[in-house]
Amino acid sequence: MKSSLRLFRIAGIEIGIHYTWILIFVLLSWSLAQGFFPQLYPQWDTIIYWITGVVAALLLFGSVLIHELAHSLVAQARGITVKSITLFIFGGVSNLADEPEKPKIELVMSIVGPLSSLALAGIFWGILQIVGDQQSPLAAIFSYLALINAILAAFNLLPGFPLDGGRVLRAILWNRTGSLVKATNIAATVGRFMGWGLIAFGLFWIFTGNFIGGVWFAFIGWFLSSSADASRREITLRERLSGVRVKEVMTTNLVHISPDTSVAELVSNVFRKQHGRAVPVCQNDQVMGVVTVTDVKELPQEKWGETAVKEIMTREPLYSVTPEDDLNSALRLLTKHDINQVLVLNNGDCAGLVSRSDILTHLHLSQELGLK
Numbered sequence: 001m002k003s004s005l006r007l008f009r010i011a012g013i014e015i016g017i018h019y020t021w022i023l024i025f026v027l028l029s030w031s032l033a034q035g036f037f038p039q040l041y042p043q044w045d046t047i048i049y050w051i052t053g054v055v056a057a058l059l060l061f062g063s064v065l066i067h068e069l070a071h072s073l074v075a076q077a078r079g080i081t082v083k084s085i086t087l088f089i090f091g092g093v094s095n096l097a098d099e100p101e102k103p104k105i106e107l108v109m110s111i112v113g114p115l116s117s118l119a120l121a122g123i124f125w126g127i128l129q130i131v132g133d134q135q136s137p138l139a140a141i142f143s144y145l146a147l148i149n150a151i152l153a154a155f156n157l158l159p160g161f162p163l164d165g166g167r168v169l170r171a172i173l174w175n176r177t178g179s180l181v182k183a184t185n186i187a188a189t190v191g192r193f194m195g196w197g198l199i200a201f202g203l204f205w206i207f208t209g210n211f212i213g214g215v216w217f218a219f220i221g222w223f224l225s226s227s228a229d230a231s232r233r234e235i236t237l238r239e240r241l242s243g244v245r246v247k248e249v250m251t252t253n254l255v256h257i258s259p260d261t262s263v264a265e266l267v268s269n270v271f272r273k274q275h276g277r278a279v280p281v282c283q284n285d286q287v288m289g290v291v292t293v294t295d296v297k298e299l300p301q302e303k304w305g306e307t308a309v310k311e312i313m314t315r316e317p318l319y320s321v322t323p324e325d326d327l328n329s330a331l332r333l334l335t336k337h338d339i340n341q342v343l344v345l346n347n348g349d350c351a352g353l354v355s356r357s358d359i360l361t362h363l364h365l366s367q368e369l370g371l372k
């Protein structure tokens, strides 16, 4: 998930909030100020309820951030790049550039989140003990935070993937069976059932009068089951692509064009004839860049004749794989950098391109023919 609103950076990790978070922040502050605190502490002024509600909601935001940072910092310490953390609806998502390679790394990475929530619950509970007046707004904030962090820890420890507990389960199964695919399938199935269970419970609550609580549960359940499903599909795709070499699907009959070719020539001689969407730009057998239909579209048509390809091509970063690489490594580059094709280089020479549509065509064809 992309951050919608960037806030700041911690240890090189960009922290952002998703737009939905703002809505949730308002709803949460409102329900704390108008429902939760007035019920428990009936003697305060209206303004105190609001200040307490907003401060508690902000500190909850901080708590969720610490939970996510725990995941991310452990990931970074294990050599996994963490691009960003996005806080959204009821939690956060750490945006990792790669998945952990070993079950043990995944286990440690997953468990530190709930553990840090548990530690926060303990810390807030400890502070609560030294606050004198237990009916004061300060005490109310700390007891709320102790409670909510304990709930966060418990909820995240549920063994359904992609919750932290589900990741722990996957790591254990992965370690036992040696198969990431099998482990993901089982953990994600548990996640789906758990999601349906939450939806059923939410509906039951809605019909028995607790509308808001019921909607929350149903929504969290829906989110859990659909993300479990997405993870299962992704891992199945990865399994289908593993063992397939880049050279089996890449586009090879590419025209190499020189950097000085005009854009007009590129369009009429290459794009219109070859029906490709990208070509490598080479000089003396050296790849200088890649030019795509998208690059051309950004240039007004009347300038095509007078503009050379080198002025619009992408020079760097150029991502490449070798013909012998596994197709998954190409897919990883495509998704990681959000691009449509990567270069295939054979000892530095341009051997071809592999694009998203090459991979899709391969998948469709092998399914149609009943191949792997």
Ligand SMILES: [Zn+2]
Pocket: 067, 068, 071, 113, 114, 156, 164
């Ligand atoms: Zn977590």
